[in-house]
Amino acid sequence: MSGLELIAALLGVTAVWLTVKQNAWCWPIGLVMVLIYAWLFYTVKLYSGMLLQFAYAVLQLYGWWQWKRPDRVEDARQVSRLSTPTVLIGLAAGLGLSITLGAPMAYWTDAALPWLDATLTGFSLIAQLWMAQKRLQCWLLWMVVDVVYVGQYLHQQLYFTAAFFAVLTLIAVRGWFEWRRDPALASV
Template identity: 35%
Template sequence: MSLADVLDPLRQPLVTVLDTPVSWTEVLGFGSGALCVWLVARQHLANWPIGIANNVFFILLFTQSGLYADAGLQIVFIALAAYGWWTWTHGGGPGTGALPVRRTTRTEWAWLLAAGAVGTLALTVLLDRATDSTVPFWDALTTALSLTATYGQCRKLLESWWLWIAADVVYIPLYAYKELYLTSLLYAGFLTLCLIGLRSWARDPGPAAPRHETAGAAA
């Protein structure tokens, strides 16, 4: 039995939304994604393995829909999930195993914004020239925002929620445009969960960064 034979049932329609068939892949991505974000908001370690399963479902879904940057992004997410899983349990420093929530420093903001800008530009050019993507800039922008947000999540940076919120604001209409209506609805739910997560993490900040390094308030 080939890999295609194994994956084919996941591509089959399960329900129809707005006259558009919704596959098992999209439904499973919906469920695992919602659970993952809810667990992150609660700072529950199980968000990482659930998130990895979600990434696998989305690799299949986005490849089928021509969102190649988003499909490749999921592979990077899997690597970041392994990193985040480790930092959440071992990154708290001497005397503690847990990683505390903290604010993003100015230096970290500078690196994140620079990486996001360069990543967006490079991916836009790559997708425009090397793929048949119809939305190269928006695909690249959401990819860059998601990567910087995930890194911040791995380090439990409070402001990483704002990066996720910015990404979700773009993702919702982007997926609707691609007729991934259930996924668009999922990201509307993600946006709500991000607001809940931001509020939850803001109530549990860890040690503040030095005054000259501290970024502005997040909420």
């Protein structure tokens, strides 16, 4: 399975790098990557992670649409900041998703790491939504989530995926600095 895992990781690095560069090709490449990871996570009993990949598939399509909307191309492509109350609402939603998913995974499945996997899933959904909307704070949330994912994937012996998430952490740092310099933020 490591060959498929390597392909998914390489597609993921490419997709996230293109996201940093605000290139809309990040979305279709990311779509292929998340579908591969859905299968991989199923095989290692990371069911929340598998479900996350299907949610990501929907968010990949949403992000692609947001970034390429013909009626709002200029507006849809501008980086913006979330207000503090909106960030707090997003984090509360991530926590709510974590609990909502974690309980059934812990009690009704043979999931390997039900609570950790569900927590990472909940907050990843928020980060991905913010990314699709080009919200600067997505990168800060990705930094935290990606570091924790490294440990989870090492524990599950998904070594290429752990390395992939270590690289994603570095790319998230780069994304934070690049998007902070976006001219759209200077006018706010």
